[in-house]
Amino acid sequence: MPLTTNLWEYVDADVRERGRRYFQHGAVRIADGDEEFVQAVVTGTHEYEVELQREEGAVAASCTCPYYADNVRMCKHIWATLLACEARGLLTGDGRDPSLLQPGEDPAFERAHAEGEDMFDDRRAWPALFAQSSRGVQYPARPQKAKRTATWKHCLSTLRRALGEEAQQRPEPWPPGREILYVVDAQRTLLDGGRHGLAMELFQRDRKRNGRWSKPRPARPSFEQVSQLPDAADRQVLTALEGTDQYYNKWSYGDHAAMQGRHWIHRALGEWLLPAMCRTGRCYWRPDNVETELLPLQWDEGEPWDFRLKVSPGQWGGPYVITGYLQRGEQTMPLSEPHLLLADAWVLYEDRVARLRDFDSFPWISLLRDQASVSVPAKEAPTLLAELFNMPQSPPLDLPDELKVEQVSVAPRPQLRVHPPKEDDRMWLPYPEWLRGTLSFDYDGVIVSQDRKSRAIYQAERRRVILRDAPAEQAALALLTQVGFRQNRQRREDDGELLLAPRNLPRAVRTLLQAGWRVEAEGKLYRQPGAFRIEVSSGIDWFELRGAVEFGDTVAKLPDLLAALKRGDTMVQLGDGSFGLLPEEWLKKYGLLVGLGNQQEDHLRFSKTQVGLLDAMLAS
Structure with missing residues (x-):
């Protein structure tokens, strides 16, 4: 009889359904298990540890998730693990079918005590002084007596006791002959859709007496153990991975906290982290969550692989076919070949991982990995081109001769x-x-x-x-x-x-026009000034000054410019209804003309006595 046959009534229906989906999507990883005991890691929003223990006709279950911790009720992670045990023939006990599902010890709490830790004995976690009663009434602090200097024997005794407590709390040193393995979880990355990056798991293996390696198993070294690792590359990599942990174990603190078993590596971090892991010679990948052999992985030092689209003509007037491929120099690779691709980050193929450049067009890769190609009727080729070039992003495009266009x-x-x-x-x-x-x-x-x-x-x-x-x-x-x-x-x-x-409009218009923009404000077109022309003519006792500023295909004459300047405007209305920006150099040079001379129809007239001032102004 299946393991869960008599246990379903202890778990709410909606919780069972969510747990079933977790199991079907491969979210359960059995870390250790036999007929009596199972330890698993279930991955959802975060990673949670589940422990199951057979106790005669009962199953004791516990989980580190908040739902179980707050309610002491069976959660979806426990149900998913039960289904995984059922599928793999674990937790069979003495052969009898269990009829009771009951809460067990929290695995994180149990592990902390097994390592000699007790959060209630950690005096660092308590405030140094409480001056408040249980009713919340504040009392004045008791006057302190003068401190008495401790004797040297008392000081050393206190230090000996404190150092002894620290030594008891310190986790075991990293065993000699144990190695860290870095494993890319391809299936978990695919299930996540690459939203969080590349799923990376930590494993460890030990050298046996016969010289062979033990079977790899999940590793969760403490932060203090990381500093003790003999390989400097491991210390650097794991220190960087510590920053990707979303939270520490809730029953641990400081250096005694254990690292998470799975990490998400984003592109920015992976630019140097992936090559560093591969250089250790202990980087692997696995295609699924079942116990398959770990496959070695090395870093490809070459140039990035570029994603390209290709439109091929059909035979005998048949439909055009859109396909995609990767290219690096003279090398090409079909999209069906890579084991894994991450958007604008990496491509995992054969036994190596290389950089990928997808030109922000990864949805094309997802589509063509799913259905290989897209067919387009030949008569709709013009529409196809319009659609391709109107895409928000597009990779390099290979077109047949009859569809090629000038770019x-x-x-x-x-x-x-x-x-x-x-x-x-x-x-x-x-x-x-x-x-x-x-x-x-x-x-x-x-x-x-x-x-x-x-x-x-x-x-x-x-x-x-x-x-x-x-x-x-x-x-x-x-x-x-x-x-x-x-x-x-x-x-x-x-x-x-x-x-x-x-x-802010006047200043904005002036700045934009000077930068060569076309500006239209409230239905009025504004123009940038061009060349300024000026000429002087004279009579017996007078001088006449004519001038104009070009604004594109129209001009503004000197009297109009001076009238605008007199009003304090920085714009002059032109004959076509548009507005011209008065040039700043002209304003500085000829601003004094506003109060001089007599304005005529298209010029200014000056008396003979003003010739000296006019001459100096024109010469400046």
């Missing part, structure tokens, strides 16, 4: 439109009077919104693709931040919307 790079010109908010939108703004801005880019006449999620611009009629310049677009967005714009975080559907306080 060009164009420097984008930023464009900004600023306008007041609509009445219905004011409720979404931090301040109702703030202006709204929209950023876009001009790529050779093609206007692309800043929030458009595409890597390129496909122009079917010209059979070309304009590659977007992501660094230039990011620099433009950074410049907007510098001049006072900020993103509207309160409306998630408008990721590209920018906000600006009205008082």
